[in-house]
Amino acid sequence: MRGGDGAAVTAIAAQGVLTIDLGAIVDNWRLLRDRAQPAECAAVVKADAYGLGASHVAPALAAAGCQTFFVATVDEGIGVREALTGAAATADRTAEPVIYVLNGVPPGGEAEFARWRLRPVLNSLAEIDAWAVAGRAAGRPLPAALHLDTGMSRLGLDEGEQRRLAAAPERLAAIGLTLLISHLACADEPDHPLNTEQSQRFNAAAAMRPACRRSFANSSGVFLGPAYHHQLVRPGAALYGIAPTANRPNPMAGVVTLLGRVLQVREIDTPRTVGYGATHRASGPTRIATVSVGYADGFLRSLSNHGCGFIGGHTVPLVGRVSMDLTTFDVTAVPPERLIAGALIELIGPNRPVDAVAEAAGTIGYEVLTSLGRRYHRIYRGGARAVTC
Numbered sequence: 001m002r003g004g005d006g007a008a009v010t011a012i013a014a015q016g017v018l019t020i021d022l023g024a025i026v027d028n029w030r031l032l033r034d035r036a037q038p039a040e041c042a043a044v045v046k047a048d049a050y051g052l053g054a055s056h057v058a059p060a061l062a063a064a065g066c067q068t069f070f071v072a073t074v075d076e077g078i079g080v081r082e083a084l085t086g087a088a089a090t091a092d093r094t095a096e097p098v099i100y101v102l103n104g105v106p107p108g109g110e111a112e113f114a115r116w117r118l119r120p121v122l123n124s125l126a127e128i129d130a131w132a133v134a135g136r137a138a139g140r141p142l143p144a145a146l147h148l149d150t151g152m153s154r155l156g157l158d159e160g161e162q163r164r165l166a167a168a169p170e171r172l173a174a175i176g177l178t179l180l181i182s183h184l185a186c187a188d189e190p191d192h193p194l195n196t197e198q199s200q201r202f203n204a205a206a207a208m209r210p211a212c213r214r215s216f217a218n219s220s221g222v223f224l225g226p227a228y229h230h231q232l233v234r235p236g237a238a239l240y241g242i243a244p245t246a247n248r249p250n251p252m253a254g255v256v257t258l259l260g261r262v263l264q265v266r267e268i269d270t271p272r273t274v275g276y277g278a279t280h281r282a283s284g285p286t287r288i289a290t291v292s293v294g295y296a297d298g299f300l301r302s303l304s305n306h307g308c309g310f311i312g313g314h315t316v317p318l319v320g321r322v323s324m325d326l327t328t329f330d331v332t333a334v335p336p337e338r339l340i341a342g343a344l345i346e347l348i349g350p351n352r353p354v355d356a357v358a359e360a361a362g363t364i365g366y367e368v369l370t371s372l373g374r375r376y377h378r379i380y381r382g383g384a385r386a387v388t389c
């Protein structure tokens with residue numbers, strides 16, 4: 001790590017330790033790929049690979065055979081292109097991996113896309129027209145995906161725009177259309193009626209361009225079955241260990257382990273309260289461990305009096321409010337010899353899966369991961385397991 005020697009060791013001892021298992025991400029990608037085949041399995045690495053580090057994740061997946069990546073913004077696309085270009089594992093490829101930018105082309109941004117060989121997902125007629133202008137200027141149709149809104153009401157051509165486009169097909173003449181996409185609103189609820197409604201709308205719209213590859217499924221969509229796979233699936237969350245389907249066992253391997261450091265342990269007697277706002281009151285003699293992670297690290301404040309940690313074989317309740325840099329746990333049940341200063345407490349990991357942390361915080365695993373802070377000592381594991389198929 002940076003700095004090497006003694007100073008670094010002190011820093012490690014003072015901080016939380018975040019371990020990201022790239023091997024587990026690759027295993028998860030293979031599971032999704034096998035599930036979706038013969039469709040191709042892409043990887044969504046937007047928001048810095050859901051907070052886990054796209055410059056590590058994308059090369060690991062490319063080495064395992066992933067050919068298509070999705071990011072949200074141009075800057076993310078440039079970062080992933082640089083990481084993939086630098087990665088030795090992809091150097092001997094004939095075709096370099098494809099990168100799609102979901103949020104489309106910002107006005108005037110066309111040159112950056114060409115320079116970094118990024119493909120926009122075109123979300124409106126205005127973006128289509130601007131991309132066609134860029135293609136005419138380049139003297140060749142430039143590749144892009146087209147997003148059809150089938151029920152998210154967020155991005156993509158709505159039904160009116162789809163009709164206008166169908167009436168004026170020449171608007172696409174200068175565009176190298178490589179993919180039609182749409183996005184599911186309720187894929188994690190297999191019985192939700194919107195899934196079949198969106199599917200019907202997507203199939204009807206895509207039938208007008210039978211030659212074009214289609215992509216519909218996010219992580220959860222992969223588990224809705226083959227009718228949702230089309231030619232390319234776009235999982236993100238499941239790669240990072242988040243359960244794809246609500247109220248079902250999670251088939252994905254855990255990826256993230258977050259350990260906090262115990263800074264102090266104190267015995268308190270009643271009547272005493274813990275933390276800001278005195279929101280927790282000890283009901284008897286209690287042992288409190290103060291841990292080196294707070295909401296500034298993305299350990300969400302909504303975990304106050306709701307979260308848990310795991311230490312010395314015990315699941316222990318988070319008591320009081322999460323502060324900026326510190327969190328307190330009731331460790332009365334833990335044998336004192338397991339609680340020396342510097343001991344590690346699991347905050348996310350095999351005993352505290354990311355979805356359980358999210359539920360305690362009243363949110364979703366996506367937000368827990370993308371909130372993970374920058375102060376942690378980060379360890380990447382298992383990236384060298386490169387097997388092509």
Ligand SMILES: *Cc1c(COP(=O)(O)O)cnc(C)c1O
Pocket residue numbers: 044046102182183217218219220234235236237238
């Ligand atoms: C984020 C995103 C995905 C990936 O979704 P997950 O639920 O994380 O698998 C796929 N497609 C689009 C358009 C997205 O915005």
